[in-house]
Amino acid sequence: MRKFVLVLSLLSLIACTEGPKKEQLQIVCTTGMLADAAKQLTLGIDSIQLITLMGPGTDPHLYKASQADVLALSRADLIVYNGLHLEGKMNDLFKKLPAQKTYAAADGVAEEDLINASDYPGAYDPHLWFDLSLWAQLVDSLGERLAILLPEQSGKIRTNTKNYQQRLLETHKWAKTKLLQIPENQRVLITAHDAFKYFGRAYSVEVRGLQGISTTAEYGIADISALADFIAQRKIKAVFIENSVDPRAIQAVIEAVESRGEELKLGGELYSDALGGSDGPAANFLGMFRYNVQTIYQSLKQ
Numbered sequence: 001m002r003k004f005v006l007v008l009s010l011l012s013l014i015a016c017t018e019g020p021k022k023e024q025l026q027i028v029c030t031t032g033m034l035a036d037a038a039k040q041l042t043l044g045i046d047s048i049q050l051i052t053l054m055g056p057g058t059d060p061h062l063y064k065a066s067q068a069d070v071l072a073l074s075r076a077d078l079i080v081y082n083g084l085h086l087e088g089k090m091n092d093l094f095k096k097l098p099a100q101k102t103y104a105a106a107d108g109v110a111e112e113d114l115i116n117a118s119d120y121p122g123a124y125d126p127h128l129w130f131d132l133s134l135w136a137q138l139v140d141s142l143g144e145r146l147a148i149l150l151p152e153q154s155g156k157i158r159t160n161t162k163n164y165q166q167r168l169l170e171t172h173k174w175a176k177t178k179l180l181q182i183p184e185n186q187r188v189l190i191t192a193h194d195a196f197k198y199f200g201r202a203y204s205v206e207v208r209g210l211q212g213i214s215t216t217a218e219y220g221i222a223d224i225s226a227l228a229d230f231i232a233q234r235k236i237k238a239v240f241i242e243n244s245v246d247p248r249a250i251q252a253v254i255e256a257v258e259s260r261g262e263e264l265k266l267g268g269e270l271y272s273d274a275l276g277g278s279d280g281p282a283a284n285f286l287g288m289f290r291y292n293v294q295t296i297y298q299s300l301k302q
């Protein structure tokens with residue numbers, strides 16, 4: 001009964017709300033990283049409207065669609081989501097939407113390049129945006145999908161795609177060089193959840209997270225203690241909080257290391273699973289990525 005009322009109220013919402021201009025196609029993206037990619041690939045095209053569901057600092061693992069989101073999804077001409085269970089609480093909703101208008105961006109990355117999710121057998125790690133060479137692959141396929149949606153603009157989309165890929169790959173090279181300047185024994189990235197495995201593999205950084213690849217995983221005192229032992233032994237100088245994850249877990253790690261008589265500082269806040277606000281350094285994806293690399297470099301270099 002409750003479902004029926006919800007459907008009725010949604011239908012009346014659709015009927016009452018003034019929709020977009022008829023000629024504009026609606027592209028709904030789940031994360032800010034994907035929305036920024038779609039924006040870069042459709043530069044100079046005004047026949048589309050881009051809608052981002054998850055705002056700055058939003059945790060995609062825990063995100064549940066609001067009524068307004070359901071409405072936006074029902075109206076969308078194309079829905080771009082990350083896939084690989086990143087949007088874990090929205091999977092059922094995606095399954096109910098027509099397959100021809102949903103697009104899992106992760107499908108654009110070759111399977112052999114994916115990292116297994118060690119805590120979820122048979123699944124892959126969804127945090128693809130942190131290896132820019134993979135993100136460039138994903139952007140290529142996204143460009144092809146957008147060209148199908150907007151065939152008369154396909155030339156422009158392909159040019160935009162090439163330009164954006166080039167910027168991604170230049171930043172990829174820069175990050176590699178920059179991070180290799182950190183001494184190897186200090187090149188260890190410790191964060192609350194395991195968002196940085198692709199980053200670690202691509203940029204030769206050892207990665208440790210307190211939680212698994214999803215923030216839905218629990219962690220306990222034993223996990224904090226094991227991580228604190230590792231940090232104390234290796235004399236790691238800094239750990240990092242994430243903009244989309246509760247900072248208390250990392251604060252507990254710092255206290256545990258200090259209780260072992262070692263010093264550990266907070267290296268800063270990294271943008272892990274979401275962009276930052278429009279007035280900050282992580283307003284767009286490449287800004288977010290560069291900010292993370294600079295922050296890690298500044299805190300871990302000798």
Ligand SMILES: [Zn+2]
Nearest residue numbers: 195213214273
């Ligand atoms: Zn994550």
